[in-house]
Amino acid sequence: MARLTMREAISQALWEEMERDPKVFIMGEEVGVWGGTYAVTKGFYDHFGADRVRDTPISEAAIIGGGIGAALTGLRPVAELMTINFAFSAMDHIVNEAAKMHYMFGGQMVLPLVIRTVGGGGRQLGATHSQTPDAIFAHFPGLVVVAPGTPADAKGLLKAAIRSNDPVMFIEHATLYQTRGEVPEGDYIVPIGKSTIQRPGKDVTIVTYSKMLELSLKAADQLAKEGIEAEIVDLRTLRPLDMDPVIESFKKTNRAVIVEEGWKSYGVGSEITARIYEEAFDYVDAPVKRVAQKEVPLPYNRTLEQSAIPNVEDIIQAVKEVL
C-alpha cells in the first residue's frame, strides 16, 4: 500500500473515476488551467481537456445549479466550491433544489452530483474564510454529507460519492491535505453512511470526524501513556448518520466526549449527545462532554484564532472530566 497525502488520495480518486467513466467531469473555479486552488486537480486539464475539466466564472449558484442540471441529464458532475464559505452563495441550490428534487417530483429526478468543497479554520484567513458549518448541511434530509479524516477514507468515500445517485456534499479540511496515510491502490470504495472505529479502547468513547480525528488520535496516544484507553469513533458521514458503532462503543465505555471543529451550539456534538441519551440512557455513567469551537467568529490573530479552535489539550481535559 502506498503512503499518500490526503491531497494525493483525493486527486487519485478523481483521476481514476474520470478514467473509468466518461460521464464524470469536474466544474468549478480555477479547477482547470490553474490546477485547483489546493492543487488537487493539477494535471487534469492537460490530460482530460477543457470539456471535462471546466473552469467556471465566479458564480457559485451557477456552479451548483449547473451541476444539478447536468446531473439530471445522467452525467456525474463533480462541482467544486473553492471553500465551504462560498457554499452560502449557492445555499438555495444545495438546499432548495439538490436536497429536494428527488423527493418533491416523486422520485423521477435523479441527481448523481458531488459537491466537493473544503472547510476548516486555523490558517489565519479571518472570519469569512475559516468556518466549519458542516452541521448546517447535515440538517437537510435528501442531502448526503461526507467528511473524511484519513487519506484512505478520502479516496474510498469520494469514489463512493461519485458513484452514488444522490447529491453528496464532500467536505475536505484545508489543513489535512498534507496528512499522510496508507491508501489502498485501485478500485477502493468506502461505503457512505458507515461510521468506523479508528482506535479501539475500553475506558471512554471519543466521537469525532475530519480534522478533529487527527487531534483525537494524538490525545488518545497521550492518554494511553497515563493508562487511559480511548476508543475513537470516526463518523465519516454526517448524513445519513450511522450511530451503531457509537452506541456499541458507549455501551462498553459508558462515557463519551464528542469532538468537532464547528461551533457547539446546534452542532454535530449536540446531535450525537442527544442520540446517546435517547438510545443508551441506561448506560450513562457521566454526563457526555462536547469539545467544540468557541462561540465567536474566528479572528485573524494567530493566538486568538488558535485559542478558539479545539486542541489536543482540550480533548484530554474533557476525557478526564468524564472519567
Add this chain to the structure above:
Amino acid sequence: MEKKEYLDLYHQMVAIRRMEERAAELYQQGKIGGFLHLYIGQEAVSTGLIAPRTPDDRVITAYRDHGVAYNCGLSAREIIAELLGKATGCSKGKGGSMHMADVKKNYWGGHAIVGAHLPLAAGLALGDLYSKTPGVTICMFGDGATNIGYFHEALNLSKVWNLPVLWVCENNQYGMGTAVDRASAVSDIRKKADGYAILNDEVDGMDVLAVKEASAKMLEEIRAGGGPRFLEINTYRFRGHSMGDPERYRKADEVHRYQENDPIGMFRKYLIAAGIASEEEIVKLEDVIEEEVRDAVEFAENSPEPAPEELYTNVYFETY
C-alpha cells in the same frame, strides 16, 4: 401548417383555460391546498413556444406550471390529480401545484424559488452539449426573475459556454404585485440579454402563431450551434398572482383592456375568419375539451391518496 396543427394549438389553449377554471373552483372548495398560480391569459405563450420543440428538447419553468405541463404532453388527469395531492399525480402527490414534472416527456418542472431554475437550465443544456445530444433546453421564467442574481449567473455562463438554451422571459407586467418599471432598472427586459451578448427578440404573447414562429426560428438557430438566445414574450395574466391576491396594484379596466385581446378568443376568431375551421367544428372541439377536463377532475377526485409509507420514499435514491 396543417388544419390539424391549428386545431391542436387551439385544443391546448382551451384545455389549459378550462383546467385552470376548474382548479380555481377546486381551490375554493378547499380541495387544493397551498398556493395556486393560474395561467389564465397566458395560454398562448407556452402553447406557441413549445409547439415547435422536438422530443429531444427539454422544457423547464417556474411555479406557474400547469399549462406548461399540459403543453409538454402531460394529461389533464395527472395534472389535476397532482393539484389534489393524489397518488396518481405526475409527482405522486408530493409536489403539488408548483412542482409538476415528467422527465420522460422532457419536462423538468415546475420550480418554485424565483429564478433558481435558470442555473439548472444551463446545466441541462450543458448535459446536451457535453454528451453531444441534439436537445435544446427551453427555460421559461417571469419578468420578476430577471432581477435576481441567478438570472445573471445563468445567462453569463450560457454565453461563456455557448450552451444550447433558449431563455424565455414571460413578461406578464407584474412580479407578484410590483409592476416591471417599479422593479427593474431596465423595463425593456430583453435588453438585459445584450449585457451578455445574447441575441434577443420580443414577440406578442397574445398571438399564439407569432410566438410559435419566433420560437421555431430561435430553436433552429440554437440547434445549428448558435449558442443561447433570449426571447421576451409580452403577455398578461387575467387573474391574480395566486388565489387570494387582493389585486390592489392594478385597476379593473386595465385587466378588461387586456381581456378584450384574449389570446383564445382572438385565435378562435382567426380560425373562423381564415376559413381554417367552421364555428360548428370549433364548438364540437370545445365540447370534447370540456369532457376531457370533466373526466380529469372525476379521475383525480376518485384517485387514491398516497400510501402512508410514501412519506419516507424518494428521500434518497440509494439505500445507505
